[in-house]
Amino acid sequence: MKIFLQELKLGRKSLIIWTASIIGTLLICIWMFPQMKSELGPDGSLFENFGAFTAAFGMDRLNFGTMIGFYGIECGNILGMGGGMFAALLGISMLAKEEKDRTAEFLFTHPVSRLRVLNEKLAAVMAQIILLNVTVTLFSVLGILSVGEAVPFRELLLMHAAYLILQIEIAAFCYCVSAYLKRGNVGAGIGFALLLYFINIIANISADVKFLKYVTPYAYCEAADIVNDKALNSTFIILGFAYAAAALAVGYRKYLHKDIAA
């Protein structure tokens, strides 16, 4: 527990800043909705004819004039990018920072096993991700209420659940990479999150590479699918968890016997 609490303490500033930034951007978007709705008119078809651009963000299958359609696209992107990057940064630095800041010598010469360090640090990653998502969801409900719209609870909660799972998957991958790094490289984490994001966009645009949907976690976060199915795609989700578990297993295996850099 000590290491877990220590990590929460060390990470609290960054967690607050990321949470506040994501909430701020989400709220600005939500507050833009009333004006957007009145300009679009009842059918909300303005964005339906931008071809590939429309498809890239799933806008061909969502009504931009409804709260959930608008929320799914605008806010989904904010949460997908912001949350994804936060999870990537957190995961990639969690283990590697000990060697980068040369505190590993301090930590591992105390009678704590590597396994305990791995478990408690992973728990700290997950706890921070959950904290961020719960807070963001809460504020986004409040935001929708503040513009006088009805809250589409089912779709909204499903969407946020999907992004939470996405962040867990990305964090697990980056945690694995972190175990291999000698000196923390946060750039790699962000690059990885962005790569997955763009893979999904490409898969949206081109039918030839639809298989990429089985690779990227952004596939099960597709707002158009969630709104239309009123459910999450269980195949993608199970695959996502399987990838995350495999990544963690590889990362643990490495770190348990790693030479700690001086």
Add this chain to the structure above:
Amino acid sequence: MPAVIETHELTKYYGKNRGIINLNLSVSEGEIFGFIGPNGSGKSTTIRTLLGLINKTSGKAEIFGRDITEKNREILPMIGYMPSEAMFYGSMRVGELIRYSADLRGMDCAAEAKTLCERLQVEVKKKIEELSLGNRKKVGIVCALQHRPPLYFLDEPTSGLDPLMQKEFFSILEERNREGATVFLSSHVLSEVQEHCGRAAIIREGKIIACDYVSLLVKTTAKFVTLAGITEAPSIPGIFDLHVANNSVSFLYKGEINGLLSSLCALPLTDLTITEPGLEDVFLHYYEAEESK
């Protein structure tokens, strides 16, 4: 005295790079053991291998009779380690870090920590990132000593400490040693090894080239001779490490002391000193001897 640290052909390679090669060491309970060598000779590698931070390549080592690889978790509670770099979580306060260290050991060391902080003048309210190297070192000392372990690994502990603090540090160490603790002191400051250690090993390029009582390490070699009144080196066999200054000549002499004296009689000397060489000279001697091999 039972051996506290025992290594047998302990070897560590970093990929193809040498760390330490076939290290054989035995440190007994209650010793202050010096470990001498320049930067990059393998001092830290030895300690880091013994503590399980890095994996040995081959050989065997035991601490308190426990295998360093298999029983790492049983060994660590008995050890106080002070790394040479002394880096900590920068955003923490000194007091928090010292408590965290005790927490990780599952111990309450508040009373001992307080005494140590007072003796070493550690400011517990300051943030780690505001500290100078010397002050970080002092925090490292408190973390290594507060749980009163029976064995200390100190990696160049005095670098960055002012002379007063060095003195206080060694007096604390000697108190602990009198109470039965064993100290493994890695250093390249030879005078402190000579002053505080009973036995010492000299390491060079990953290999131990000498290991003995410090008094014997010093004795086995030559005498340090300074002659005043002449400006040219006398031609006596057994002289090496010759230095010629303004009005004096100094050198190390190895051989019959009578032979030296009779040769000196003929010289127009105004003064003469013959002393034991310091560890410094011994150290250089060993290094140069190995170099010429």
